[in-house]
Amino acid sequence: MEAPLIEARGLQKWYSGVHALKDVDFKVSKGEVVGLVGDNGAGKTTLIKILSGVHPPDGGEIRIEGRKVDIETPRQAMSLGIETIYQTNSMVPTMSIARNLFIGREPLRISILGFGFMDQRRMRRDSVRAIADVDLHLRSPDALVGELSGGERQGVAIARAMYFKSKVLILDEPTNHLSVKETAKVIGFIKALKNQNVTGIFISHNMHHVFQSCDRVVAMARGEMVFNKPVAETSIDEVADFM
Amino acid sequence: MTPSSKGERAAIVSGDRRGPLNPGVGPAALKNLFRIYLEKPELAGIVLLILLTVAFEARSDGAFLSPDNLRGILGLLPEVGLVSIGVTILMICGEFDLSVGSTFALAPMSTSLLIIAGTPSAIAILLGLAIAGAVGFLNGFITLTFAIPSFITTLGMLFIARSITVVISGGFPPLLPDDLNTSAFTQFVGPGGLFRASFVWFLIIAVAAAAMMARSNLGNWIRATGGNLDAATSMGVPARRVKLFCFVLCAMMAGFGGIIQVFRLHSPLPSIGDGLELQAVAAAVIGGTSLYGGVGTVLGAIVGALLIRVIDNGLVMSQVDANWFKFAVGTLLILAVVANVWLRRASRRIKLEV
Numbered sequence: 001m002e003a004p005l006i007e008a009r010g011l012q013k014w015y016s017g018v019h020a021l022k023d024v025d026f027k028v029s030k031g032e033v034v035g036l037v038g039d040n041g042a043g044k045t046t047l048i049k050i051l052s053g054v055h056p057p058d059g060g061e062i063r064i065e066g067r068k069v070d071i072e073t074p075r076q077a078m079s080l081g082i083e084t085i086y087q088t089n090s091m092v093p094t095m096s097i098a099r100n101l102f103i104g105r106e107p108l109r110i111s112i113l114g115f116g117f118m119d120q121r122r123m124r125r126d127s128v129r130a131i132a133d134v135d136l137h138l139r140s141p142d143a144l145v146g147e148l149s150g151g152e153r154q155g156v157a158i159a160r161a162m163y164f165k166s167k168v169l170i171l172d173e174p175t176n177h178l179s180v181k182e183t184a185k186v187i188g189f190i191k192a193l194k195n196q197n198v199t200g201i202f203i204s205h206n207m208h209h210v211f212q213s214c215d216r217v218v219a220m221a222r223g224e225m226v227f228n229k230p231v232a233e234t235s236i237d238e239v240a241d242f243m
Numbered sequence: 244m245t246p247s248s249k250g251e252r253a254a255i256v257s258g259d260r261r262g263p264l265n266p267g268v269g270p271a272a273l274k275n276l277f278r279i280y281l282e283k284p285e286l287a288g289i290v291l292l293i294l295l296t297v298a299f300e301a302r303s304d305g306a307f308l309s310p311d312n313l314r315g316i317l318g319l320l321p322e323v324g325l326v327s328i329g330v331t332i333l334m335i336c337g338e339f340d341l342s343v344g345s346t347f348a349l350a351p352m353s354t355s356l357l358i359i360a361g362t363p364s365a366i367a368i369l370l371g372l373a374i375a376g377a378v379g380f381l382n383g384f385i386t387l388t389f390a391i392p393s394f395i396t397t398l399g400m401l402f403i404a405r406s407i408t409v410v411i412s413g414g415f416p417p418l419l420p421d422d423l424n425t426s427a428f429t430q431f432v433g434p435g436g437l438f439r440a441s442f443v444w445f446l447i448i449a450v451a452a453a454a455m456m457a458r459s460n461l462g463n464w465i466r467a468t469g470g471n472l473d474a475a476t477s478m479g480v481p482a483r484r485v486k487l488f489c490f491v492l493c494a495m496m497a498g499f500g501g502i503i504q505v506f507r508l509h510s511p512l513p514s515i516g517d518g519l520e521l522q523a524v525a526a527a528v529i530g531g532t533s534l535y536g537g538v539g540t541v542l543g544a545i546v547g548a549l550l551i552r553v554i555d556n557g558l559v560m561s562q563v564d565a566n567w568f569k570f571a572v573g574t575l576l577i578l579a580v581v582a583n584v585w586l587r588r589a590s591r592r593i594k595l596e597v
Contacts, residue, residue: 073479086473091474092474092475094470095466095537099466099467103474104478104480146281
């Protein structure tokens with residue numbers, strides 16, 4: 001059988017005396033969208049921060065496509081193909097859409113020691129295409145992200161992750177702070193991921209959102225994994241009983 | 244965008260009726276105006292600059308735009324302009340430097356003393372710039388390592404660098420050798436000798452800085468770092484190093500501006516640049532730079548600096564009591580920020596969407 005796209009074994013994490021993750025095993029197969037649910041402080045965000053390189057684990061190991069990896073910085077996570085979209089969005093409001101899409105990964109026309117002039121034409125052209133790919137249609141790649149609504153911003157963030165061909169897209173409560181209408185838009189983006197064969201981890205408080213858009217649901221409580229079943233074989237009530 | 248979705252947006256816009264800006268009156272034109280303003284914050288400064296130039300030209304019976312007077316304005320611009328560009332870039336990346344006025348004095352004082360001690364002037368200039376860079380590095384290092392506001396670090400450095408300048412000067416201005424050749428900065432060049440050579444230096448540096456901010460990946464990182472530090476970091480931008488770079492750059496620009504001024508005056512006064520830090524911040528803000536980082540342009544910094552020079556000179560030329568200069572700059576500064584805040588709020592109210 002093919003190795004899982006991403007697999008964590010025996011993850012441990014302490015935060016100043018609090019055992020935030022207790023021997024957690026977690027895996028996601030290729031092309032699967034997994035919903036990660038749990039109360040505040042259940043360890044969801046801790047798990048995600050370890051996978052996206054924000055915090056190092058205190059124990060355990062992470063494998064990507066069967067190969068053991070060390071993820072020490074967000075940069076490393078990204079180069080391994082793990083892209084994270086946070087609830088507070090990872091866009092710079094005072095910069096254009098095209099520039100936001102390429103922050104830290106600008107295509108360069110000429111460069112010396114990693115510094116150089118950006119290929120702005122390509123940035124514009126590719127950002128229009130990337131945004132259209134997630135079914136979001138915007139006036140111009142030169143518009144400032146600050147002019148976009150919250151849902152549209154998350155759409156651009158998802159487009160960015162897709163553009164850079166991430167293997168795993170982690171969505172950390174992307175619908176927080178959004179209106180109902182905007183939330184529906186973001187859920188739409190997540191549903192569309194499956195058609196593009198992207199693997200995803202969707203963290204949410206809202207069980208309905210998870211059941212609408214995911215293949216499997218994993219629940220955490222008190223730093224442990226307490227539930228793990230395909231969505232088709234369970235119900236919202238059953239998951240809620242474990243939390 | 245399809246016509247139908249455009250109609251939908253218009254419907255959203257006209258649904259909001261709060262405030263004085265009822266978008267029922269030409270919302271499309273108004274929205275375009277706001278959009279241009281948000282994308283090009285330095286435009287307002289440029290418009291004002293043109294208006295003031297016309298007004299002063301009229302009030303001074305044509306003396307304002309005479310070659311002699313332009314020579315005066317443009318001769319001083321490089322000195323303040325360089326400092327303003329440095330301060331603006333640092334503000335875009337989200338930090339402050341209040342010590343630029345002192346660095347403006349320390350670098351040329353060091354250079355002058357080295358020249359007097361027999362160092363070739365080119366090397367003395369480079370060493371003076373290096374000392375300015377070291378001041379900037381220290382500003383950045385202390386600010387970032389101890390996570391304190393750069394406002395405080397550089398306020399401290401304002402006193403420290405000024406004190407060092409006075410101490411090494413020995414209390415009174417040392418004398419530059421009479422035969423020192425400063426023509427690389429001070430000679431008049433261009434059509435009708437309109438510019439000093441320093442203006443050419445200023446132009447080259449300004450174009451390079453503008454290209455860096457607008458076209459290079461480093462410029463993108465600087466703006467991202469100031470615009471949303473968390474986002475920049477999570478996208479892998481080395482924000483700490485980017486900020487350190489901006490601190491060093493800002494201080495070196497100030498040092499270079501000071502060196503140019505000292506060569507023009509042919510005397511390294513320990514008191515030069517006093518209060519310049521506030522004028523530079525004023526120029527940056529008048530030119531559209533935000534105090535919260537992420538917004539601003541090199542062109543804006545130059546427009547801001549030029550506006551201040553034009554007001555200074557224009558008041559004299561139109562025979563207004565020169566003591567009104569600071570009054571005018573102060574008023575302009577407050578108006579610029581008020582207009583900025585008001586326009587941003589108004590554009591949010593009419594729900595500027597793309």
